Amino acid sequence: MLLNARQIADLIPNRYPIAWIDGVTKFTPDESITAVKNITVNEQFMQGRRDITAVPNILIIEMLAQAASILILKSPKFAHKTAYLGGIHSARFVRSLLPGEQVELSIELTKVRENMGVVDCTASVGTEQIASAQLLFVVSPEETASPEKDELVH
Template identity: 30%
Template sequence: MNNGCPLDIRKIMEMLPHRYPFLLVDRVLEFEAGVRLKAVKNVTINENFFQGHFPGLPVMPGVLQLEALAQTGALFVMNSFDEPLGDRIFLFTGLDKVKFRRPVVPGDQLVLNVQFLKQKLNIWKMRGVAEVDGQVTCQGEFSAAIANRGDM
């Protein structure tokens, strides 16, 4: 990907292996190679998790906000990597300093910001911040590895 964003859902689906109901990034808005990526997830009442979380009081689970940030991180790494991933996959390896600040509800647009912190071998460390209307909903640092599918 070049800096000619936005990146639509078709391109995102070419890059990420996730599909409904687990694809949690709708559009990439901004990208700076090796620095950061900004994306969005439009949250609707049609999300399957709202059936049970919580009936009569729909709230997006915090772990799914973190997953949306992880998928955003995967898009960042895939577009910052010097070569195609081929048969390799991007896997979450750790979370640090996670905080949940505000609930996410149907009708919200979750803005997903990922910033590069460091890379060592096949491990990438990033800072993620999710926001709605400029208010932080969750934040944290996470690490991920690029692994061979055949090794799993």
């Protein structure tokens, strides 16, 4: 693991119950990132409802967005800033994400202009792609993170 959940919490503001990344397994600055999330029956959205047996699709988008924000914030151009989801294009869901599965989130930075950019995202379980989307992001002009957060374990 290149980054664990604690190190990820140092990079992005999301905290329980909306922290959706358990680890980063691959990272190429300014290009791509691969992160993972382990899905359990103990997830907050599954509590108290027998009819909910899968991860809501909007949470898959949130997982992809959080992984993308790590990639963006670790890019030299956007270091020490905050990234915001600006739009969702071409979202496609092939099948449900279920408890007991580990989802792999693959993000590729495809366009960058000034304080905006585009990432192509896929969510997979094993070799099966279960979702994909193109996300647009906007980066705040103000610096918000500290220089200590620049360290990534190689």
